[in-house]
Amino acid sequence: MSQIRGRFNKSADKSVQEYTQSIDFDFRLGAVDILASIAHAKMLAKQGIISRKEMKQIVGGLESIAEEIEQDKFDFKPELEDIHMNIEARLIEKIGDVGRKLHTARSRNDQVATDMRLFLMGAILITISAIRELENAIIEIAGKHLNTVIPGYTHLQRAQPVLLAHHLLAYFEMLERDINRFWDCMDRTSILPLGSGALAGVAYQIDREFVAKELGFDEVSQNSIDAVSDRDFILEYEFAAALCMMHLSRLSEEVILWSSAEFDFIELDDAFTTGSSIMPQKKNPDVAELARGKTGRVYGNLVALLTTMKGLPLAYNRDMQEDKEGLFDSIGTLLSTLDVFTGMLKSLHVKTDKTESVAKQGYMLATDIADYLAKKGEPFRSAHEKTGKLVRYAIEKDKALNQLTIKEYQKFSSLFDKDVYNITVASSIAARDHIGGTAKSQVAKQIARAEEILKDYYAEESKG
Amino acid sequence: MSQIRGRFNKSADKSVQEYTQSIDFDFRLGAVDILASIAHAKMLAKQGIISRKEMKQIVGGLESIAEEIEQDKFDFKPELEDIHMNIEARLIEKIGDVGRKLHTARSRNDQVATDMRLFLMGAILITISAIRELENAIIEIAGKHLNTVIPGYTHLQRAQPVLLAHHLLAYFEMLERDINRFWDCMDRTSILPLGSGALAGVAYQIDREFVAKELGFDEVSQNSIDAVSDRDFILEYEFAAALCMMHLSRLSEEVILWSSAEFDFIELDDAFTTGSSIMPQKKNPDVAELARGKTGRVYGNLVALLTTMKGLPLAYNRDMQEDKEGLFDSIGTLLSTLDVFTGMLKSLHVKTDKTESVAKQGYMLATDIADYLAKKGEPFRSAHEKTGKLVRYAIEKDKALNQLTIKEYQKFSSLFDKDVYNITVASSIAARDHIGGTAKSQVAKQIARAEEILKDYYAEESKG
Amino acid sequence: MSQIRGRFNKSADKSVQEYTQSIDFDFRLGAVDILASIAHAKMLAKQGIISRKEMKQIVGGLESIAEEIEQDKFDFKPELEDIHMNIEARLIEKIGDVGRKLHTARSRNDQVATDMRLFLMGAILITISAIRELENAIIEIAGKHLNTVIPGYTHLQRAQPVLLAHHLLAYFEMLERDINRFWDCMDRTSILPLGSGALAGVAYQIDREFVAKELGFDEVSQNSIDAVSDRDFILEYEFAAALCMMHLSRLSEEVILWSSAEFDFIELDDAFTTGSSIMPQKKNPDVAELARGKTGRVYGNLVALLTTMKGLPLAYNRDMQEDKEGLFDSIGTLLSTLDVFTGMLKSLHVKTDKTESVAKQGYMLATDIADYLAKKGEPFRSAHEKTGKLVRYAIEKDKALNQLTIKEYQKFSSLFDKDVYNITVASSIAARDHIGGTAKSQVAKQIARAEEILKDYYAEESKG
């Protein structure tokens, strides 16, 4: 408890400084803050607001500070409150009075908004790249399991046989949507606020498009008050991250179920479980459990910032400093989860004998029987009911459907003929031969399409 | 309490029926369910799965049910559980056995997913239209107040003078982002799941693109398991709605502040306040308060569905039935809030004398003084500090800045000259003459740009 | 969509009336509003503020309105906005001018706070009673399964054998905490706000203790401004409900798992599943799924009101009208969930042969082996490691532990002796013979304690 009690001995000033400082977490913005300052200084020189020589001194100073930060030699001082003042103070220390000119035509409010956007633009790219790796892993396993049959579930009850590849590719679709959401978020992040000043704009002939171009922003913001008040882009990342974690929580749940003794569909690689030292047979799917659990914190970060922003009058309010820690945590959680998931999937072993044998049990072909009757002319709803009675009969007789005699079949409908025995797991799967269906040819098309998407992405990457 | 106690007397079957039924809320899907069924029937006929004649009977039956629903003559039966079974049962009642063929090659799972998407596509269009109306109202008032000055605030402290039009247009920017988010949501909603069956696809030669075209979907889904398991599109609407409500909560807060006796910047029209009958001078800004308060429920709906979806294994689980009520509530809340806001803004009266006089008080031109010094060569950070000392001096002397003598100015910097008296509220605003700045010409450009956006939208609307 | 589009044709006044009215949901407060008004009228008479005769007229009028409401004959008018004005208007209609005296010495603000507290006090009692019924069901099944062994799980991996009764009683403990939380909530709800007026108190010699006693409140509120601003009691109910739903979501998850073909531990009664008509063998555990899913909405309601209350200045703000719908929904959801759960548990069938046979598989007695060594002097951590090696050896040899020879045992520790074969599922369970352990005698004590608690409750109930 002593670390908690410690706080009681602090002076008011000290408590408040600790309470209001942000350097403990916004130090992460160091690199982007310097990038933004360099672009700003260049613009000031271009517009004649500072001289070229002053600009060069400033840029040189900033670059050497960037190196200090990179090499962990920068001394962050809490009494300077935030990363921006830390860097400016160090700049003045290094290059003297000319350093005092850097803050011309800007304010802390537009500066911090610019830094957050620059930082997030980088984080979005890395996030997309990490999702792509997971997609890769999914396609890889799917490719291996184009012939592996598993039971498809609804209500966690076995419903219809499907290809394992088909099941896994459902997650590819989810991840594609995730990536699209992150790109949409990028569109609304890549807008330069610098030049908005404290809230009203600045009293200089600035060139905002120049700065935007230097820093890789697509646009400049259109309204200075909005530009310093807006945190939508952070909320969007947090929401996209929450959805992505939700998807991973579903996959986690399946990994946990499939690893249980009861399902026994897969075996995880040792690196991704923590065995009980005493029960070596017990491979706890800790990574999947933690991923499922961490969904909570990413949801929580979203709720936190939504709450913080509710009802704030324009323009900047100090409440908004709370945008950072949750974002950093959501980025870190999502990236590390994607990372371990990729490894876990790549290394897992599917017990195909088990899944196939299970896929044959039960009455999972009932729908196919109903379709059989419907195709012979029975209205589907009636075919459905008749099949229900047939299955109930089979259960009572403790027979599999293909163990029923043709006579027994015909008790339920005269439309039944010998070709009913042609209905098998294989035929059931093969019959679903349309876009999105589980037939092998269709699943192969899904894989080909997915590979194309990834190929395009990596081609683009290697260019850009 | 009696209505609560009532439940204890129900039989198990009755309790469960009430607990699991969805007709109490999914009746809203009636119209889209019929549209989707009509397209499905046409496809079945086109593919030869049912005959043309059967199709015509089915379509005729469905159209007459649509009318019954439209005219409030449809008798929803809870024992039929949901809207889909209610309509199918009524269809069979009307057209006999052929009605039993409608459900061929589909399942409740892909049917409900299709209905929800169709419904939401409509809701998104209406939402965007309602936001456009609010944008219209904002541009209208902004246009009237291109010369009205108000104090701009940071930390709810007066900071710098800005144009009221500029301040209001910040909300235009937020609403533009909202609209873009709703369009992005549309992209991921306008994907047809029909044909995914229960989870594996269907055993018929169906034509999913035909159905998609009939119903106005942009694409068909690529993976049947994902198609019946996915509720991302609903979560996206709920998130976009949450952000939009957050923006409105900020505007609400400002309307409430500005209506207070202390600010006294605006007067709301009587239609949008509830006066206390005893204190007729007291105009409670109830609409703005409720809008601010209702932000909570829209956040809550988002959290609810995020929670529900967490950790669900594929494919369909009954938990997912919980997607509907929250969505309907968020749509309804957002639409009614936008609606009353539009009316409230259009009818409010700005007390321009008051805002202008306030904008002149205090020391809101301090930044301009610092910029004055910086432009004369003082490094900005030093100019900043010197101005701070000057203002402190003025406060102690209880003088406005323009009441100081030039001698007094020069105590703080020899750079001060008579032209310092040229710094006024008007000059401060005029100086911020760059994209996004508060200078009148720039604000006029913002309005022109906004008007262009709306013109394009309405032109598109009237076409489409 | 037409019901959505409908709103566009409304006049501003009409829209605002619909937006601000609460009669659509606060009609539920009718009964308690009348109770509170009767007590208020009696107090006014007792204090000489109105005459006894006036009081009698008012009380008579209110009682007859109560009957109208009870019998569904009361005509709720939206234009009167809320339940309070509806009742007062009807009272004046019935008894004339004297009805106008009822609102003496009170305000809408303290009236609505009083109604909500009275309503909630009733709801808490009913909630506790519904939890007690579920506890009863749990004890009942636990009693039947004092000899049924199931595998206990950690990480959804089989870990150690336990009694099913012991497992189920874990939920009894959770529900006990829930009940205690509801009682704690009652303590903070049972405080009378009436007499607080709009916010400052009232200018009459009132007797608040008298009203409190009449209505069954334990205390009167101590600060009028707090009394009209406080919604903690509602948030507390919503939180207690959220925790209770969380507990039920865990039980739901287990019911779903146990009903799966893979676990196959239980069979639910048909009344609590919805079979697929086509796959009669498929009993979907819809009730458990919906209960798990509805956890989301109860969480959402909590988040909604927390959001609404954040940052509201004192005293009453219209935002607070948003306290009602979420509360009513959480009460209704929790009560109906408890209700169906009670029925579902009472009627479920445990497949004891299956659970027992599973409990014998695997190496779930490993911990007992380690304890065996530790008891013979091996430090526990080393015993743990040695047992790990032993189990790994057995797995490689594909032998159960009791199939190993004593020689094989002794390879891992010389402390092993023939008595190691005495370690069985039964001995493992019997050994855990301390408070809270899974030994049968201890579990029997848990049941006895639980029965005692319920007996006391029902004895208290039948008195009070």
Next chain:
Amino acid sequence: MSQIRGRFNKSADKSVQEYTQSIDFDFRLGAVDILASIAHAKMLAKQGIISRKEMKQIVGGLESIAEEIEQDKFDFKPELEDIHMNIEARLIEKIGDVGRKLHTARSRNDQVATDMRLFLMGAILITISAIRELENAIIEIAGKHLNTVIPGYTHLQRAQPVLLAHHLLAYFEMLERDINRFWDCMDRTSILPLGSGALAGVAYQIDREFVAKELGFDEVSQNSIDAVSDRDFILEYEFAAALCMMHLSRLSEEVILWSSAEFDFIELDDAFTTGSSIMPQKKNPDVAELARGKTGRVYGNLVALLTTMKGLPLAYNRDMQEDKEGLFDSIGTLLSTLDVFTGMLKSLHVKTDKTESVAKQGYMLATDIADYLAKKGEPFRSAHEKTGKLVRYAIEKDKALNQLTIKEYQKFSSLFDKDVYNITVASSIAARDHIGGTAKSQVAKQIARAEEILKDYYAEESKG
């Protein structure tokens, strides 16, 4: 970005270790883990499971580790994953093989649950003590302002005059409820889980009551499966913290409003604002803003854990490791917020001249006029309406109520007489002379009661 990109170069094992380790945050449990281990060792010796000598070695070793931790000399190793293994490994290092006996008759699952409870019991005491300090500050200012009048607000519109002391004491009531909630949470936290083993109990004759007594727990848990699965106590703390932050967010909002130029009711001490260096007159209420903003993160932490716990099957799952960081953050946030608030309130200056003059403006005595008529026999609802008309008349004539002639009064009711001029701010306040009312004598009683509560608390504290 480099720190983000860094992760891509890690090996699978390394990534997983980082993903699953908890030592980065559970090091905070070091002190309580050692306390619990000492009690456990003593119990083992008392029961003859280890020898007295062994116990003494273990206890000595643990005590010296406690010192190492206290003095920041302990070397936490991530590869040992968590605090428990770190301490056990160090113990074995220090005292040899006997250290391996410590873990006899316990498991990581009951150990970590015990540690969390012990930690939280301490945190609750400190939280209550910090709330008491804030209460003290409130009583202190309230005592100084027993004669200061301010406008009471509803809907942020001036409604009725109240004493500032009365207004502030509303927060005392909120904080009292907070404290009661924390005590309730304590009741459900102070229950010893140790002895529950992994989930089934342990196979030793342990004495759980002895351990409970040693560690200051009130009870032992009754069901081992529940004991290792339960995180209700953490959720309860997080909820109580969320409500307390919600209360502080309301006070924050008021501090921010009152500090604005528009309200101008108070002046914050420089230590609690961050001035703009350039606008020294601008005192930004940063502490209050941050407190309001931090409400979000405490809500978020609650949502996070609620989400994590949803739908988890019994007993322990690794997801539950996510209980810690959110709790630590909520404790830290609440304590630091209470701390800075106490300082901020103690040092703020109330501009009583301003508040009093404002309290006299407007028509805040309208209710008193209506009461005046009601007391003379006019039914209150009619008195209310007549007063409304009177006030409207006064507004039109631009007169204060006490500037109206008696003739003018009598236009609205013949019941008006000269004594109507006796209605003043002072008389209005004095008239609300009942429990909870704003009359000075009543407010003085509130203060006396509050002081009594604090006196009792500190007396208890100094004893215990």
